[in-house]
Amino acid sequence: MFNKETEYALRGLVYIQLQNFDGKRPGIAEIAEQIDAPHFYTAKILQRLVRQGFVESQKGKGGGFYFDNKKPELSLKELIIATEGDKLFCGCGFGLKQCDENNPCPLHDKYALIRNALNKLVTEENVQSLAQKTMKGEEMLSPRLK
Amino acid sequence: MFNKETEYALRGLVYIQLQNFDGKRPGIAEIAEQIDAPHFYTAKILQRLVRQGFVESQKGKGGGFYFDNKKPELSLKELIIATEGDKLFCGCGFGLKQCDENNPCPLHDKYALIRNALNKLVTEENVQSLAQKTMKGEEMLSPRLK
DNA sequence: ATAATAAAAGACAAAAAGGTCTTTTATTAT
DNA sequence: ATAATAAAAGACCTTTTTGTCTTTTATTAT
Numbered sequence: 001m002f003n004k005e006t007e008y009a010l011r012g013l014v015y016i017q018l019q020n021f022d023g024k025r026p027g028i029a030e031i032a033e034q035i036d037a038p039h040f041y042t043a044k045i046l047q048r049l050v051r052q053g054f055v056e057s058q059k060g061k062g063g064g065f066y067f068d069n070k071k072p073e074l075s076l077k078e079l080i081i082a083t084e085g086d087k088l089f090c091g092c093g094f095g096l097k098q099c100d101e102n103n104p105c106p107l108h109d110k111y112a113l114i115r116n117a118l119n120k121l122v123t124e125e126n127v128q129s130l131a132q133k134t135m136k137g138e139e140m141l142s143p144r145l146k
Numbered sequence: 147m148f149n150k151e152t153e154y155a156l157r158g159l160v161y162i163q164l165q166n167f168d169g170k171r172p173g174i175a176e177i178a179e180q181i182d183a184p185h186f187y188t189a190k191i192l193q194r195l196v197r198q199g200f201v202e203s204q205k206g207k208g209g210g211f212y213f214d215n216k217k218p219e220l221s222l223k224e225l226i227i228a229t230e231g232d233k234l235f236c237g238c239g240f241g242l243k244q245c246d247e248n249n250p251c252p253l254h255d256k257y258a259l260i261r262n263a264l265n266k267l268v269t270e271e272n273v274q275s276l277a278q279k280t281m282k283g284e285e286m287l288s289p290r291l292k
Numbered sequence: 293a294t295a296a297t298a299a300a301a302g303a304c305a306a307a308a309a310g311g312t313c314t315t316t317t318a319t320t321a322t
Numbered sequence: 323a324t325a326a327t328a329a330a331a332g333a334c335c336t337t338t339t340t341g342t343c344t345t346t347t348a349t350t351a352t
Binding site: 149150151184185186187190204205206207208 | 339340341342343347348349350351
């Protein structure tokens with residue numbers, strides 16, 4: 001469904017938030033290892049997210065990544081649109097440039113229902129809500145990490 | 147959602163079925179033009195589908211592509227799995243190798259609902275049912291083609 | 293038989309996605 | 323001040339996806 005970049009970004013950010021809850025600011029090496037993602041690629045992805053203002057970072061000793069509590073929660077939709085665009089949320093299942101109720105592809109009616117459900121999911125859920133689930137329950141960020 | 151290969155395969159096969167209903171067997175050039183897809187790439191994709199037995203072809207004068215009426219209808223699920231694998235139907239939204247009810251990622255519960263709905267859609271719908279919709283109604287295969 | 297036709301096969305290439313690594317810059321504890 | 327630390331920047335590479343084109347093979351109408 002999502003591409004690798006989105007998957008690593010999702011897992012990475014949730015891990016950062018999870019550590020933040022605990023008063024810690026994890027570094028790249030720790031993050032990549034814990035979410036089972038390629039070290040340098042994860043670094044590159046997080047750098048982009050920092051530049052876009054989705055997450056903050058601190059250089060130097062004791063540095064790492066963290067969320068600015070003054071900023072609103074980061075919805076999955078914002079994040080996904082930033083990493084892979086909005087095709088998933090607006091695009092036609094058949095790949096038509098123009099496809100809507102008035103000019104539907106043969107898949108439109110049923111596909112639109114699923115697309116709407118997906119929209120709802122990524123609008124409602126955010127990095128913080130997912131981190132909370134991981135903290136409270138059995139949810140996990142990698143096969144190794146509880 | 148789907149990759150280009152899947153999109154072209156879907157549109158191409160529905161167009162073939164649509165023409166078959168009309169007693170015709172369209173050739174590559176016609177198909178590619180009508181579904182607004184790259185000529186040679188469409189050819190390559192259809193060749194693969196022929197080799198896999200999803201659709202039939204006839205070389206030489208008067209040749210073209212057609213469906214074998216003796217074969218069962220071609221579900222979208224079979225087709226999609228052939229073109230891009232089953233990640234969409236089994237994979238974890240977070241990209242975890244192992245993620246299920248017992249060992250869920252933080253997105254699992256809500257994501258599984260959507261994945262199931264998608265499964266239902268592609269299991270119920272098939273190339274023939276989509277072609278019928280296109281024939282009867284306002285559904286279209288390309289912005290140009292009704 | 294022959295010519296015309298149309299798919300099959302496969303080489304090739306551009307673009308995008310995914311990934312690695314080194315160097316630079318900023319920060320901070322000492 | 324300095325050394326250690328950690329992110330930022332950016333060059334570079336590999337693989338996959340997407341796309342193009344030429345040559346070959348099969349079929350059929352004549």
